[in-house]
Amino acid sequence: MRRIAHLSDVHMLDRETRRSTARYRFATKAVSLGRPIDPRGRAKKLSRALDAAKASGADHVVISGDLTEVGDETEFDHFAEVLCDAKLPRESVTLVPGNHDAYTSPGAWKKALAGPLAAWAPSSAEEPGKLVERGGVAFLPIDTSCFQSIARSGGEFTRDAALAVERRLVDPALRHKALVLVLHHPPFAKHRNPAWAWIDALRGGREVIDLLMSHPRVQLLHGHMHRVVDRIVGIGKNAAARARIFGAPATVEDALESMPRVRLYDVRDGALESAGLYAV
């Protein structure tokens, strides 16, 4: 495998939002933070981003969470429909859930994987430590979502998840592969304010950083920040140090008048190199 396309934060809505329950309309409005409630527009943005990923020559597509606005069944159905229409090989798509995908019920992600997303379940986040091998790359998709109030947006990387991931990272069978963790939340806080960390941070983020520090061949793809992120792990005194934490912009915030924004990475010598945003 030579190229990975990365998109994130699609925030898909029910196809018929206006006909949905008042509770659904209230919840989606509350968490949309001013984004227009336009099911067709959001579907179009996802469809364009997937077309761009295909046109870029990517061998694999990662969508790093917040696939839906509140994790409603109808939203997962809508997301699956657009993904299916893109006609990407099923094994070439890796999905992880984000905090928005768990606002409706604690079991929404599992239910979606057993239902509308079943075709992509083998290559998407299930139990921690799950490995998705694609040529020279081994993806470790991780579910950091947790059922919580819409007033919070944090995630959780448990000690058990850290142990399960660590077992994979030391597996000699994978020593020639690029190892790529995929999770929705970045392992660092968005803001320094501790109150904000309580609302929004990844609990266990320190464990993720420790894994990256002790395994230099590991890199991480995330969403949640709704913007491009490139971070070097550790102290940045070494000018040759390369970014190993990569965040993708939010597909839901793409403008329909301009090009979709899809991050691309080329795989070289067991490492990901940012190849910029998709461009014709």
Ligand SMILES: [Fe+2]
């Ligand atoms: Fe998001």
